[in-house]
Amino acid sequence: MHIHPLERKWIYLVLVVIGLFLAAIFYTALVRNIHPPSHLETIDSASLHLSKEFAEDKLGVWTEPDGTIKVTVVAARYGFYPREIQLPAGTPVTFRIASADVLHGIHIPMTNMGTMVVPGYVSEITTTFPKPGEYPMLCNEYCGLGHDHMWSKVTVVA
Ligand code: CUA
Numbered sequence: 117m118h119i120h121p122l123e124r125k126w127i128y129l130v131l132v133v134i135g136l137f138l139a140a141i142f143y144t145a146l147v148r149n150i151h152p153p154s155h156l157e158t159i160d161s162a163s164l165h166l167s168k169e170f171a172e173d174k175l176g177v178w179t180e181p182d183g184t185i186k187v188t189v190v191a192a193r194y195g196f197y198p199r200e201i202q203l204p205a206g207t208p209v210t211f212r213i214a215s216a217d218v219l220h221g222i223h224i225p226m227t228n229m230g231t232m233v234v235p236g237y238v239s240e241i242t243t244t245f246p247k248p249g250e251y252p253m254l255c256n257e258y259c260g261l262g263h264d265h266m267w268s269k270v271t272v273v274a
Pocket residue numbers: 192193194219220221255256257258259260263264266
């Protein structure tokens with residue numbers, strides 16, 4: 117079978133591009149160990165209130181013994197709990213988020229803070245707030261009629 121030389125060139129080019137995509141996927145997953153932040157660990161969404169980390173009295177901002185700041189958040193129709201948190205500027209903060217019901221998203225504009233919150237999984241993401249101010253923490257996955265009103269307030273202080 118005869119293949120036109122130009123066509124052959126394009127076939128090779130396409131194969132190279134596919135190879136580059138696959139290499140990028142395998143490199144980030146296997147060598148750099150980078151995975152989506154929403155599929156780190158599993159958790160039972162129906163019994164968050166009984167869990168060590170996501171029980172009602174455990175939610176909010178924690179300073180770990182080594183000085184790192186951790187925030188535990190539950191996303192549930194239609195809000196993030198706690199509704200208001202206060203954090204320091206210029207310090208890395210690790211959020212751990214679990215959904216009590218359906219798929220939600222969590223997003224803080226002007227930061228890298230954005231991940232899906234998949235029921236049954238814990239999402240974890242670390243961010244630093246460069247400037248003091250008030251930031252909205254929004255849901256960016258449609259989760260029902262109250263989706264538009266699903267947000268909490270983050271106050272960043274110097
Ligand atoms: Cu929660 Cu949209």
